[in-house]
Amino acid sequence: MNYLLRRLATFPLVLLGVSILVFVAIRMVPGDSITAMLGTEAGLLTPAQRDALAAYFGIDQPWFVQYWRWIGGILHGNFGISVTYGRPVLDVILERFPLTLELALLSMIIALAVGMPAGIHAATHNEKPSDLVVRIVAMIGQSTPSFVLGLLIIYTLSAGFGVLPAMGEFAPLWQDPLRNLSQLILPAITLGFAFAASVTRIARSAMLDVLSDDYVRTARSKGASARSVVWRHALPNALIPVVTLSGIEFGYLLGGAVIVEQIYALPGLGRMVLDAILQRDYALVQGSVLFIAFNFMIVNLLVDLAYVALDPRIRLGEQ
Amino acid sequence: MVHLTRRLLSGIALAAMLGIATVSAQAATLHMAWSQDATGLDPHKQTAFSSLRLLELIYEPLVRVDASLRIIPAIATSWEFSKEGKELTFKLDPKAKFQDGTAVTSADVKASFERILDEKTGAAARANFLSIASIDTPDAATVVFHLSQPDAPILTAMSDVNAAIVPAAEIKAGSIGTKAVGSGPFKLDKWDPNAKEVLSANKDWAGGATGVDGIEISVLPDEAAILAAMRTKQIDFALLNDPLVATLVPKEASLQLNRVPVLAYHVLQLNPSRKPMTEIKVRQAISCAIDRQEVLDTASLGEGKVTGPLTIPALATDPTQLFCYKRDVEKAKKLMAEAGFADGFSATVIGATGEPPTAAAEAQVIQSQLAEIGVKLDIKMMELNVYVDAWLKGDFDMAIALNGGRADPYTMYNRYWTKAGNLQKVANYIDDTLDSQMQQGRAETDPEKRKAIFAAFEKHLAEVSPWIWLYTSYSYTAQQKNIAGFVPTPTGTLFSLSKVTIQ
Numbered sequence: 001m002n003y004l005l006r007r008l009a010t011f012p013l014v015l016l017g018v019s020i021l022v023f024v025a026i027r028m029v030p031g032d033s034i035t036a037m038l039g040t041e042a043g044l045l046t047p048a049q050r051d052a053l054a055a056y057f058g059i060d061q062p063w064f065v066q067y068w069r070w071i072g073g074i075l076h077g078n079f080g081i082s083v084t085y086g087r088p089v090l091d092v093i094l095e096r097f098p099l100t101l102e103l104a105l106l107s108m109i110i111a112l113a114v115g116m117p118a119g120i121h122a123a124t125h126n127e128k129p130s131d132l133v134v135r136i137v138a139m140i141g142q143s144t145p146s147f148v149l150g151l152l153i154i155y156t157l158s159a160g161f162g163v164l165p166a167m168g169e170f171a172p173l174w175q176d177p178l179r180n181l182s183q184l185i186l187p188a189i190t191l192g193f194a195f196a197a198s199v200t201r202i203a204r205s206a207m208l209d210v211l212s213d214d215y216v217r218t219a220r221s222k223g224a225s226a227r228s229v230v231w232r233h234a235l236p237n238a239l240i241p242v243v244t245l246s247g248i249e250f251g252y253l254l255g256g257a258v259i260v261e262q263i264y265a266l267p268g269l270g271r272m273v274l275d276a277i278l279q280r281d282y283a284l285v286q287g288s289v290l291f292i293a294f295n296f297m298i299v300n301l302l303v304d305l306a307y308v309a310l311d312p313r314i315r316l317g318e319q
Numbered sequence: 320m321v322h323l324t325r326r327l328l329s330g331i332a333l334a335a336m337l338g339i340a341t342v343s344a345q346a347a348t349l350h351m352a353w354s355q356d357a358t359g360l361d362p363h364k365q366t367a368f369s370s371l372r373l374l375e376l377i378y379e380p381l382v383r384v385d386a387s388l389r390i391i392p393a394i395a396t397s398w399e400f401s402k403e404g405k406e407l408t409f410k411l412d413p414k415a416k417f418q419d420g421t422a423v424t425s426a427d428v429k430a431s432f433e434r435i436l437d438e439k440t441g442a443a444a445r446a447n448f449l450s451i452a453s454i455d456t457p458d459a460a461t462v463v464f465h466l467s468q469p470d471a472p473i474l475t476a477m478s479d480v481n482a483a484i485v486p487a488a489e490i491k492a493g494s495i496g497t498k499a500v501g502s503g504p505f506k507l508d509k510w511d512p513n514a515k516e517v518l519s520a521n522k523d524w525a526g527g528a529t530g531v532d533g534i535e536i537s538v539l540p541d542e543a544a545i546l547a548a549m550r551t552k553q554i555d556f557a558l559l560n561d562p563l564v565a566t567l568v569p570k571e572a573s574l575q576l577n578r579v580p581v582l583a584y585h586v587l588q589l590n591p592s593r594k595p596m597t598e599i600k601v602r603q604a605i606s607c608a609i610d611r612q613e614v615l616d617t618a619s620l621g622e623g624k625v626t627g628p629l630t631i632p633a634l635a636t637d638p639t640q641l642f643c644y645k646r647d648v649e650k651a652k653k654l655m656a657e658a659g660f661a662d663g664f665s666a667t668v669i670g671a672t673g674e675p676p677t678a679a680a681e682a683q684v685i686q687s688q689l690a691e692i693g694v695k696l697d698i699k700m701m702e703l704n705v706y707v708d709a710w711l712k713g714d715f716d717m718a719i720a721l722n723g724g725r726a727d728p729y730t731m732y733n734r735y736w737t738k739a740g741n742l743q744k745v746a747n748y749i750d751d752t753l754d755s756q757m758q759q760g761r762a763e764t765d766p767e768k769r770k771a772i773f774a775a776f777e778k779h780l781a782e783v784s785p786w787i788w789l790y791t792s793y794s795y796t797a798q799q800k801n802i803a804g805f806v807p808t809p810t811g812t813l814f815s816l817s818k819v820t821i822q
Contacts, residue, residue, distance in 0.1 A: 031704030034441075035711065037358060039703075040722070041366040041443040043711045044734060044741045053441035084358065084512050086497055151543055158547035167548045168352065168537025169515060265539040267514045275513045279358060280704060 007301055014297060015290060019074075022289040023067050026282055033057040033083060036280040057083060059282070070286065079290075080283030084276065089287035092272070097291075100269040102173060103184055103191070103260075104253035108246060110192030111199050116242070118196070119203025124230060126208060134200060141197025150190045150263040157186075167265045187264045191257055195249055202245050206238040213237075239310055247303030254299065255292040347532035349802070349819065352545045353558040356513045356538040361496030362483035363435050363442040371480055372558070372813045376518060376534070377418075378483035378501030381409055381428065381462075382474065386579075386808040388631060388726045390474055394423055394484055394502060394525075395462075404469030404764060411460045414525040417486050418506045425456035430487035432464075434495075444481035446741055447730055448473065469762045471769070475727035504529050504817035513538055530804060530820035549574055549797060555821065556798045556805070558813075561676045562622040565795040575800050578793035579807035580623070582630045582724020582731070585614075585675070587668070587685060587787040589717055592747040595664055596716070602784040604654035607643040608692045609685060615790040618680035623792040628732070629777045630724045630791050632809065636774050641781040651692045663693020670698065670719035671706035681789070682719050713744045724791075726810065728773045729761045736780065748785035 034053050035042045045053070054060040061069075073080055079089035122134040158164045165186060171179040210216060211234055219233045256270020269288060276284040307314045357370040362378045365371060381395040390398075395409040415423035432454055435442045450470040455463040466473070476482060484502065489495050499507040504526060505518040516536040520529040537554070539545045542564040548554045550571060559565045568576040589596045589605065596602055611625045627638045638644050643651075655661055668685070670678040679700055686696040696717070701709070709715055725731035735746040736753045743749060756776040763769045781788070794811045801822040806815040 029702075029705060030708035031702075032708075035707045036704050037364065038366045038443050039707055040710060040742075040745075042707070043745060044443045044446040045441060046438055046445075048438040049441045049445070052439040056441070151541075154544055154547045158550040162551055164547055164551040164553065167539055167544060167553060168350075169535075262540040263544055265537065265541070265544060267511070271513065271540070278702070278704065 004301075004305075007304075011294070011297055015293060018293040019071065019286070019290055020067075022286050023063075023070070026277070026280075026285050027063060031280060032059055033280040033282065036278065057282075070283070074290075079287040082276070082281050082284040082287075084279050084281045084284065089283050092284060093269070093288050093291050096267060096269050096272050098172060099170065099184075099266060100254060100256050102180075103187055103257065103266070103268060104250055106184055106188035107191040107195055107253060108250055110188055111195035111249075112242075112246065114192070115196040115199025116203055119200040119242075120207055120230065120235070122200065122204040123207035123211060124226075131204075134204070138197040138200040138204075141193050142201070144194065145259075146190050146194060146257070147259050147263060149193060150187070150260055153186055153190060154263065170267050183264075183266070187257070187260045187266060190260050190263075191253065198245060198249065199242060202241050203238065206241045207234060210234045210238045236310055240307060243303060243306050243310065247299055247306075251296040251299040254295045347821065349531045349534045349556055349816065349821065350554050351534055351536045351556045351558075351816075352539045352548060352554045353536065354538070354540050354542050354545065354560065357510075357516070358512075359496060360499045360507070360510070362480050362485065362501075363431075363440060363444065364496065366443055366481070368811065369558075372811065373507075373516060373536070374483065374499075374501075375480045375503070375812050375814050376505045376816065377499050377503045377507055378480055378485065379415075379503045380478055380480060380482045381484065382478045383814065384475065384478045384726050384808075384810060386806050388633065388809060390478060393478075394428075398474065400471075400764065404471070404762070405466045407464040407466065407473065409462045409464075411462065412525050413460060415502050416523045416525065417502050418500050418521055418523070419486070420523070421486065421488070422459075423484060423502050424459040425462045426459070427487045428462045428484050429454045429456050430490050431484045432482075434485070434490050435482065442481065444476065444479060446734065447476035448482070469764070471764045472727040472729040472761060475725065476730050478726065504814075505534060508533075524817075526817065530818050531816075534816060546571075546797070549799070552799065555802055556796065556816070556819075559795040559797055562619050562792065562795075563676070565793075565797070566620060566622065568795075568797045573800055575798050577796045577798065577805065577807045578622075579809060580630075580632075580791050581794045581811055582726070582791070582809050583721055584626055584628075584630050584724060584791050585619075585623075585677070585681060585789040586720050586722060587681075587717060587789060588715075588720050588745075589785060589787065590713060590715055590747050591785050592713070593716055595658065595660055596666075598658045598660075599783060600654045600658035601660060603643065603782075604651040604658070604660075604692060605689065605694065606781075606784040606787050607647045607651035607654065608694075609688050609787055609789075610646040611644065611787075611789050613646075613688070614681055614684045617684045618677040619790070619792055623790040626788055626791045627777050628780045628788050629728060629773060631726060631728060631731075634728060634770055634773050636777060641778065642784070644781075648691055655692055660693070663695065665695040665697065666716040667697045667699055668717040668719060669706060669709060669715045670700050671703045672700045674703045674706075675721040675792070677792075678719050678721070685719075710745060711742075713747055724809075728776070729757060733757055733761070736776075746785060748783070750783065752779050753783075 070080060082089050082092050085092045118134050122131040125131045165182045170183060173180045216229060216234055219229050256268045256273060258270035258274050261268040261271040273288050353369055355369045357373040358367045359365050359370055362374045365374060379393045381393060382390050383393045385391050394411055394415050396412045397410045399408050417423060434440050435445055435448060450466045450468055450473060451464055452467045453465045485495055486500055489500055504521055504524045506521050508519050509517040519533040539548060542559055542561050545557045546564055546567060549557060565576060568574050589602055591597055615621060615623050615625060625638050627641045629635045668682050670682050682698045686698060689696055710718055734740045734742040737757045738749055738754045756772055760769055760772045763772060796807060802819060803822055804819045
C-alpha cells in the first residue's frame with residue numbers, strides 16, 4: 001500500500017518532465033502551424049498577416065508564456081483547443097482512445113492465446129521437429145514489418161477473394177459490435193502476429209529455464225504428472241518475463257499503432273498524433289503525449305503489481 | 320373491368336416510380352476516398368490540395384475555369400473590363416443563394432474581397448488582389464472593382480476558391496472556418512478531420528440539380544488500401560497521388576483511371592545566391608547535364624511530360640526548342656571548365672519526404688546525372704514542414720520541388736520572377752528582362768500578344784537557368800465504370816462531381 005502511494009506520488013513529477021520535453025521538442029522542429037496550413041504559400045504573407053495568424057494559433061507569445069498558460073490550463077482540467085478539430089483536446093483524445101484500447105487488447109489476446117501455448121509446446125518439445133517449426137515461424141513473425149503483413153492481407157483478401165471489411169467509417173463497439181469486430185480483427189492479427197512471435201520466444205526460453213530448476217526435478221521425482229509439472233509448477237514462474245514483455249508491448253500499443261492505423265484507415269491515437277505533428281497542432285500533440293505517458297505509467301504499475309501476485313517472494317519497495 | 324385494369328396499371332406505374340425512387344435513393348451517394356484530408360474550412364486561408372478540392376464543392380467564386388482553362392460563369396453571369404482596363408464589372412446570378420437560404424448579393428462580394436484584402440485575415444491569395452483600389456456596389460446584383468492599374472490576370476485569380484464569396488453575415492459573426500456556408504452544389508453535413516466528410520446536395524444550388532444526393536469522403540491514408548477498397552466496390556471514386564498505385568488501376572476490369580496533365584511542375588531549384596550557382600555558366604552546365612526525360616522515366620514511370628516554365632496548354636511552347644533541353648554532357652563539361660569548375664563541386668539538395676511521392680527518386684537520378692560533370696550531390700530528405708521552412712528562407716543549395724501552377728502565367732510566376740515578388744528570397748534570381756516581361760504580360764489583354772510576351776519570358780528563363788524545369792505529371796482519379804460525367808481538369812478541381820451520376 002505504502003509502495004503504491006509512493007509510486008503514485010511520482011506520477012506528477014514524471015508528467016511534468018514529459019510536458020516540458022514534448023513542449024520544447026515540438027517547437028524545436030522547424031516549421032509552425034502557419035507553414036503547416038499554408039505550405040509554401042505562407043511566403044506570400046505580409047508581416048502583419050503573419051502576426052495575425054500567429055495570434056490566431058496562439059503562437060505569438062514567448063515560449064515560457066505559452067508553456068505557463070498550457071500548464072495552468074491543465075491544472076484546471078483544460079488541455080487546450082485543437083486547431084485542427086476546433087474542439088477541446090481531451091474530447092478529441094477520449095474519442096480516439098477506445099479504438100486504440102480495444103485494438104491493443106485484441107492484439108494482446110491474440111498474442112497470448114497463440115504465443116503462450118506455442119512457447120510452452122516448443123519448450124516441452126525442445127530440439128524436436130515441432131520446436132524447430134515454432135521457432136522458425138516465430139522468427140518470421142518477429143522479422144516481418146507490420147506494413148508488409150498488413151498490405152499483404154489487404155491485397156490477398158481484396159484481389160483474391162473480393163472481400164474487405166468496410167474501411168473509412170469506423171463503428172464503435174457499443175454501436176455495432178459485429179461491424180466493429182470485422183473492422184478490427186485484421187489490424188489485430190497484423191499487430192498480434194509479431195507480438196505473438198515475441199511472446200512465443202520469451203515463453204519458450206523462460207520455460208526452458210524453469211524446467212531445468214531443482215524444484216521441477218523434485219516435483220517430477222515425487223511422481224507429479226508431466227501435465228501438472230508444466231502447468232502447476234513451472235508455468236507460474238515462467239510467466240514473469242512474459243508479463244514484463246506483454247506489459248511493455250501493451251504500453252506501446254496504447255500509444256497507438258501508427259502504421260497499422262494508416263493501412264487500415266483506423267481513427268486511432270497513433271494516426272491522430274502523427275497528423276497532429278504534421279499539422280503542427282501543438283495543443284493536441286502535447287495533450288496526447290501526456291495522455292500516452294500517463295497510460296504507460298499505469299501499465300507499468302500494473303505490471304509491477306502482477307509480479308507480486310505471481311511470485312509471493314517478491315516484496316515491492318523493499319531492499 | 321376497364322376500371323380494374325386502369326387501377327392495376329396505375330398501381331404498377333406507382334410501384335415502378337417508387338421502385339425507381341428507392342433505387343436512386345440507394346445508389347445516389349457517391350463514396351469517395353483520398354489519402355490526405357482537408358486541413359480546414361476557411362476558403363480564404365486554405366491552400367492544401369485536399370482543402371481546395373473539398374471547398375470547391377461547397378463554396379463558389381465569381382467565375383470558374385473550364386477544362387481548357389477558359390473563364391466561365393459561376394456566381395457572376397457576366398463580366399467586363401472597362402476600356403483602359405482599370406474597371407472590372409460583374410453581374411451576379413439572381414438565382415444564386417447561400418446554403419442558409421439568403422441570396423448572394425453584391426454586399427457579400429464586397430465583404431468577401433475586403434476580408435481577403437484585410438491583413439488580419441492572413442489570406443495568402445491577398446497578393447493577387449493588391450491592384451483592387453475600391454469596390455462599388457451600385458445595386459444588389461452589380462459589383463464594380465476599381466483597379467489601381469490594368470490587371471488582366473486578376474480575373475483568373477478570381478476563379479480560385481481562395482477568392483470564394485462567403486456570406487457577409489458570417490464574416491461579421493466571425494464564423495468563417497468553423498461553419499461552412501457557401502453557395503456551391505454541396506453542403507457540408509459533417510467533418511471528422513482525418514477521417515471523414517459527409518456532403519449532401521444543395522437543392523437550392525443555382526447551377527441546377529446535382530447528379531447524386533450526396534458524397535461521402537473517407538480518408539484512407541494508404542493508397543494501396545484505397546485501390547483494395549475500390550476492388551471490393553466500397554469506394555466509387557478516389558483521388559490518387561502516387562503514380563505507382565495509379566498505374567495499377569487499369570489492370571482492374573471494373574475500374575477506370577482518369578489522368579490529365581496538371582499545371583504544377585517538378586523542378587530542380589538552384590539557389591543562384593550561393594556559390595558556385597552564382598555563375599550563369601555553372602547553372603547552364605547543370606541544365607545541360609540533366610536528362611529530363613530520364614528523370615521522368617525513372618522517378619515517375621514515364622507518367623508525365625517534359626516541360627519548360629510554361630505549363631498552361633494554351634501558352635506552352637515546344638520544350639525541345641528551349642536551352643539545353645537535349646542532354647549535352649560535353650557542352651556541360653565545357654561550361655563548367657569555362658566557369659573555373661572543371662573539377663566540379665559539392666552541394667546539398669533538399670527534398671520533402673513523400674511530397675511529391677517521387678521526390679527522393681528524382682533527387683537520386685539527378686545525383687547520378689550530375690556526378691558525370693563532377694558535381695557531388697548530397698541528398699537531404701525532410702519532413703514537409705521542415706522542408707517548407709528551409710524553402711521559404713531560401714536556405715538550400717538546390718531543392719527538389721513540386722510547385723503549384725496557375726491558369727495565368729503572371730499569377731503563377733510574379734511571386735518569383737518580378738523585382739517585387741513575395742518569393743524573391745526563394746528564387747534568389749531576377750534580371751531586368753524577366754521583370755519587364757512580367758509587367759508587360761500583366762498589362763496586355765490581347766491573347767496573341769500575351770502569348771508572344773510569355774514565350775520570350777520562357778525562353779529567357781530557360782537560358783539563365785536559375786531553376787531546371789523537369790516535367791509536369793498527371794493528376795489521377797480512379798472510378799468505378801458505372802460512374803459517369805466526371806471531367807478531369809488541369810487545375811485538379813473536382814467540381815464536375817456536381818454533375819456526376821451513378822448508373
